[in-house]
Amino acid sequence: MDFPEELKYSKEHLWVRVEGDRAVIGVTDYAQVELGNVTSVELPEPGDELEQDDSFGSIEARKTVADLYAPLSGTVLEVNSELGTAPEFVNDDPYDGGWLVVIEMADAEELNLLMSAELYEDTVSVSED
Template sequence: MNFPQNLRYTNEHEWIRVEGDIAYVGITDYAQDQLGDIVFVDIPTVGESLEAGESFGTIEVVKTISDLFLPVEGEVLEQNEALEENPELVNKDPYGEGWLIKMKPVELKDVENLLDAEAYKAVVNG
């Protein structure tokens, strides 16, 4: 399993990376591994402002559909258009080309309250 040190994580297995005042959000390597082959990503919330913990979309795998939860309060600015044609990018590169959304957090400091790599690793390893 890969746990990049430059990201913050949630207990629901999303990651967030801040670049300036914009943040990228995706699911972790652990999450994509547990889900299996991703066949569809649905992000209907572009342009909406959501609270931390609210569902911003779903990921569909062969056997189930899983909700995606926003790590911090903010506006969903954009979805990763590449996933429309290639949802498997989430499986192949969850921390790079497989990002799900760009968002504008209301408070950037809220990101620092999320799990760091070591704390997330402890969640995954029980």
């Protein structure tokens, strides 16, 4: 499993890549493995406001449907529209082609509440035991 060090991670298994005052958000490699084959993704619209820890969409796989919880507060700038016709990108390339949304962060201090790659890896390896 892959845990890129430059990313931050939420307890709800989403990753965050900071790009200035923007954050790209996606589903972790661990989460996509646990979900199985992703069949659809429901995402917010550009301009929608996200509040940290609130649901902002859902992801459906053959095994289950799971809510997506915002790792950060902010305004949605972009959504990955390719996931509408190719949700398998979440499985095939979770850290690049499978990204979900780009937001303008409302409060960069919220990044301090997220986990480092090392801590996230430790957290998910404990949950597998």
